[in-house]
Amino acid sequence: MASALLNPNESRGHFVWVFLALAVATAILPAFVYPLFLMKMMCFAMFAIGFNLLLGYCGLLSLGHAAFFGAGGYTAAFVAASWGLSPEAAVLFGTLAGLILGVAFGLLAIRRHGIYMTMVTLGLAQMVYFIVLQSPYSGAEDGIQGVPRGTLFGLFDLRSDMTLYVVVSVVFMLVLLGSYRLTYSPFGQVLRAVRDSESRATSLGLNVRTIKLTVFAISATISGLAGSMKAIIFQIATLVDVHLTTSGEVVLMTLIGGVGTVLGPVVGAAVLVTSQNYLAGFGQWVTFIQGFIFVVLVLAFREGIVGLLIRLWRRPL
Amino acid sequence: MESISVQILAGQLLIGLINGSFYAILSLGLAIIFGLLNVVNFAHGALYMLGGMCAWMLMTYAGIGYWWALIIAPLVVGAFGIVLERALLARLRDVDHIYGLLLTFGVALMLQSLFQGIYGSAGMPYAIPGELKGGWNLGFIFLPKYRAWIIGVSVVICFGTWYAIEKTRLGSYLRATTENPELVESFGINVQVLIALTFGVGTGLAALAGVLAAPVYSVSPQMGVELLTVVFAIVVIGGMGSVLGAILGGFSLGIIEGLTKVVYPEASSVVVFVVMILVIMTRPAGLFGKH
Numbered sequence: 001m002a003s004a005l006l007n008p009n010e011s012r013g014h015f016v017w018v019f020l021a022l023a024v025a026t027a028i029l030p031a032f033v034y035p036l037f038l039m040k041m042m043c044f045a046m047f048a049i050g051f052n053l054l055l056g057y058c059g060l061l062s063l064g065h066a067a068f069f070g071a072g073g074y075t076a077a078f079v080a081a082s083w084g085l086s087p088e089a090a091v092l093f094g095t096l097a098g099l100i101l102g103v104a105f106g107l108l109a110i111r112r113h114g115i116y117m118t119m120v121t122l123g124l125a126q127m128v129y130f131i132v133l134q135s136p137y138s139g140a141e142d143g144i145q146g147v148p149r150g151t152l153f154g155l156f157d158l159r160s161d162m163t164l165y166v167v168v169s170v171v172f173m174l175v176l177l178g179s180y181r182l183t184y185s186p187f188g189q190v191l192r193a194v195r196d197s198e199s200r201a202t203s204l205g206l207n208v209r210t211i212k213l214t215v216f217a218i219s220a221t222i223s224g225l226a227g228s229m230k231a232i233i234f235q236i237a238t239l240v241d242v243h244l245t246t247s248g249e250v251v252l253m254t255l256i257g258g259v260g261t262v263l264g265p266v267v268g269a270a271v272l273v274t275s276q277n278y279l280a281g282f283g284q285w286v287t288f289i290q291g292f293i294f295v296v297l298v299l300a301f302r303e304g305i306v307g308l309l310i311r312l313w314r315r316p317l
Numbered sequence: 318m319e320s321i322s323v324q325i326l327a328g329q330l331l332i333g334l335i336n337g338s339f340y341a342i343l344s345l346g347l348a349i350i351f352g353l354l355n356v357v358n359f360a361h362g363a364l365y366m367l368g369g370m371c372a373w374m375l376m377t378y379a380g381i382g383y384w385w386a387l388i389i390a391p392l393v394v395g396a397f398g399i400v401l402e403r404a405l406l407a408r409l410r411d412v413d414h415i416y417g418l419l420l421t422f423g424v425a426l427m428l429q430s431l432f433q434g435i436y437g438s439a440g441m442p443y444a445i446p447g448e449l450k451g452g453w454n455l456g457f458i459f460l461p462k463y464r465a466w467i468i469g470v471s472v473v474i475c476f477g478t479w480y481a482i483e484k485t486r487l488g489s490y491l492r493a494t495t496e497n498p499e500l501v502e503s504f505g506i507n508v509q510v511l512i513a514l515t516f517g518v519g520t521g522l523a524a525l526a527g528v529l530a531a532p533v534y535s536v537s538p539q540m541g542v543e544l545l546t547v548v549f550a551i552v553v554i555g556g557m558g559s560v561l562g563a564i565l566g567g568f569s570l571g572i573i574e575g576l577t578k579v580v581y582p583e584a585s586s587v588v589v590f591v592v593m594i595l596v597i598m599t600r601p602a603g604l605f606g607k608h
Contacts, residue, residue, distance in 0.1 A: 061415045108594060111601040115357045115414050116557055120597060123550040126543075127590035134583055244546065248422060255419070287430035294423025298416045299408060 014315060015180060018263065022176070026169045035165040036233070041273045042172040043230040048253040048265030049179045050222030055251075056260030057183055058215045059195035061118045063247050064105060064125025068098040068220040070242030071128065072227030077144040077237035078137055087150040087158055091228045098224015099217055101128070106216030110209060113198075122244070129242045143238035147231055158232070168229060175222060180262050182218070191215055223250075245287075252290060255297045258304030263317045267305050326579055327458040333575020334568070335464055335533065338471035339526050341567025343548045344555065345475055346522035348563040349482070351552075352495050353515045356406060356417035361548070362541025363428040364520045367394050368527025369536040370432055373443050383446035383532070390528045391521035398520025399513045406516070407509075425545075432538035440535030467529050474525065475564045478518075482560055491515060495558075550593040556606025566604065 029038055047069055054060045076094030079085045085093070109120045132138045139145070149158035158164045182188055193201045194211055202208050231237045240246060249272065257268025279286045297304070306317050343365060350358045358364075371393055372386035381389070401424065409416050445463045452461035482488040494501045494508055502508045527540075534540060551570050555562025570589050578585040596604060 059413075061418070108597050111597055112553075115355075115418055116553065118415070118418065119357065119549045119553050119557075120593070122546060123553060123590050123593050126546040126550070127587050130586045130590075134586075244542075248426070251419065251422075284430050284434040288427050288434065291423040291426030291428075291430065294426065295405065295420055298420040298423065299405065302412070302416065 015262075018317065019173070019177065019180075022266075023173060026173070030162065030165055035161045037273075037277065039165060039168045039233050040230070041270050042168055043226050043233065044250075044253060044273055045266045045269035046172055046175045046226035046229070047223050048250050048257070048269045049175055050219045050226065051250045052254045052259065052261075052265045053179060053182070053191075053222070054215055054219040055254060056264070057188060057191040057195060058212065060109075060212065060216070061115070061251075062105075062109070062121040062216075062219075063118050063244070063251070064121035064123075064128075065219075065223055065250050066242050066244065066246035067105070067125035067128040068101055068223035069227035069230075069246060069250070070132065070237070071101050072098045072224030073231035073237040073241045074132060074138055074144065074227075075224075076228030077147045077231040080150065080232065081144055081147045082137075084148075085150075086154070087152055087232050090150075090232060091225065094228020094231065095221055095225040098227065099221040101224070102217045102220020103213070105220065106213045110212045110216065122247075125242075125247060126244065129239070129244070132242050133239065138237075141239065143236055144231075145236050147235040147237070149232055149235060164233060168233065171225075171229065175225070176262075176266065179222075183262060187214075249290075252294060252297075254304075255302075256293070256304055258306030258308070258310070258317075259302075261304070261306040261310060261317055264304055264306040271305070323457050326576075329575040329579045330572060331458065331460070331464060331575075332578075333572040335467050335571070336574060337568040337571020338467050339530055339544070339567075340548055340551050340571050341475050341564050342471050342522055342526040342529075343544070344552045344563035344567045345478055345560065346519040346526075347548065347552050348555075348558055348560050349478070349522075350516055350519040352558040352560070353491060353512055354402070354406065354417070355414050356421065357414075357549075358519065359418055359421040359545070360401070360425040360428065361421075361520075361523050362545030363425040364394055364398065364523040364541075365527040365530070365544065366432070366538060366541040367397070367428060368524025369443075369531045369540055370436075370527070370538070371524065372528045372531045373441055373536040376443065383528075386531075387525070387528050391524040394524030394527075395517040395521030399517040401520075402513050402516040407512075425541075429538055429542065436538060438537065438539065440537040440540075442535050443531040445532040463532060467533070470529060471526075474522070475567075478522070479560050479564060547589050550589045552603075553593050554589075554596045554603060556603025559603065559605040562603055562605030 047065070050068075051062070051065050054062055072094035075097035076090040079093045080087065080090035105121060105124050108124065109117045112120055133140060149164065151157050152167060156163050156167070158167065183191075190201070190206060190211055193204065193206065194208055198208055201211075227241060230241070253268035253272045254265050255268070256271050257266065258264030276286060279289060282289070303311065310317050343361060347358055347361055350356055368390045371390035372383070375381040375386045375389060405420060405424075406417060409420060449463040449466050452459055482491060490501060490506055490511065494511055498508045530540070551566045552563060554570065555566030570592065573592065574585055574588055577588040584591075600606070
């Protein structure tokens with residue numbers, strides 16, 4: 001994969017600055033940019049962070065991540081709208097849905113290697129799509145609408161966009177920090193060992209199956225979290241969330257930002273969500289442009305934006 | 318269950334067999350491309366659509382009918398496939414296989430949205446050729462001629478391709494190339510040309526399926542999208558790269574899907590994926606897979 005550039009022994013000191021800068025930016029930006037738009041960006045960034053753990057650090061390409069994202073969204077939306085659960089409980093349920101589905105997918109997918117595994121994730125996700133489409137609880141083509149945002153811990157009224165923005169920002173920063181801690185932990189090192197050579201990892205006595213299953217579950221859990229946050233923010237869960245196009249978009253975000261870098265998914269999500277917003281007037285041609293970007297990235301720009309910066313600055317990001 | 322009549326059962330069996338014919342031709346093309354290039358061709362559904370669109374455009378803009386479209390469309394799309402392979406995929410031979418998949422994914426998005434941008438999302442009708450109109454009453458079922466034709470063509474094409482790969486000299490070169498391209502090259506065979514031509518044949522097969530499908534389902538830019546995921550599942554079931562697995566998997570899953578529609582209609586769009594899960598749990602390499 002793109003980045004054997006990451007060396008965990010290098011100075012991590014400047015990561016503190018990167019996170020601080022990001023935290024400051026998150027605090028200042030709503031003064032200039034529509035908060036809902038920023039929240040959307042952060043949701044997709046979390047989704048891409050989850051996806052990147054699997055592809056970037058373990059070399060496993062899933063084309064079924066929309067299933068986790070969408071299952072999280074639908075579950076959170078359903079328990080909040082139908083059972084009237086509080087937002088924190090709804091997000092917890094959504095995240096759990098991601099975890100459970102992730103373990104189920106993982107158990108099946110890791111029985112195959114490389115692109116075979118990818119096709120298995122695709123098939124499973126398509127099955128989830130059809131189940132959601134036909135389920136009596138999911139509102140078919142309409143999705144689940146009018147999801148109440150509720151009151152967080154009975155204290156903070158999330159109907160206010162700014163209150164919700166603060167909550168989403170905190171969750172987002174925690175996920176980012178968590179993913180950073182994870183990738184630079186011994187487990188992160190083990191993931192890279194599996195990515196770089198599975199047979200070598202096995203011969204070193206690592207249990208490759210357990211490692212793959214674990215990273216699959218973590219990745220799906222974060223995706224479920226991202227999906228359920230999105231459902232609460234936009235008060236809706238729709239078929240698009242579980243559709244193949246969403247699985248493709250998260251791949252695209254990660255590729256644009258830089259596969260196997262901590263900040264890549266965040267940058268990629270920001271770029272893609274922003275460009276989709278500005279290109280919305282082009283209708284169908286947005287998809288064409290996305291396809292074109294895929295082709296260009298794969299042919300000429302495999303390291304992505306952050307990967308390029310890492311090469312120029314010789315520092316991990 | 319007791320209310321299921323022979324007519325309904327036979328009718329769904331026939332529909333299943335026809336869908337199975339398309340599945341078989343498409344997964345066969347995928348298997349050939351995968352076997353030689355190690356590329357999961359995500360653009361296969363878009364190329365199937367391109368075949369159908371090509372037939373429709375020939376009819377609409379040039380008045381060229383079904384029979385010529387059956388030959389021209391696969392040639393045009395096959396040539397497009399060769400250009401795609403030479404211009405783009407050949408550059409990815411030395412990097413992770415994932416990138417080939419992602420590239421074809423991008424190409425698929427471009428092709429689909431291009432046609433959707435021009436023709437919109439509505440399906441466009443394509444008439445059954447006069448020679449194949451009507452049908453036969455077999456007593457328990459009315460068999461339209463065109464449907465019988467599809468099944469016939471696809472059986473001939475599939476087993477013809479299988480024969481060419483498994484039993485002829487050209488086929489043995491192909492199989493040798495998948496094992497050891499350098500060795501085949503040293504025998505004086507131009508492996509690059511062989512690869513490009515094979516990709517052309519694979520994409521041509523997708524287009525052929527598209528032309529065959531045009532009179533049954535209306536032609537539309539999205540006609541390949543959902544079909545593709547089903548075909549991928551069938552390829553996983555049959556065993557990636559296995560030609561026989563692709564053919565038999567295609568036909569039998571079409572039939573299983575049709576029968577599910579009789580017994581439990583809600584599950585019919587999911588049954589292929591359920592079979593995929595069962596196969597992965599019992600035979601991870603697929604039914605005909607070697608590894």
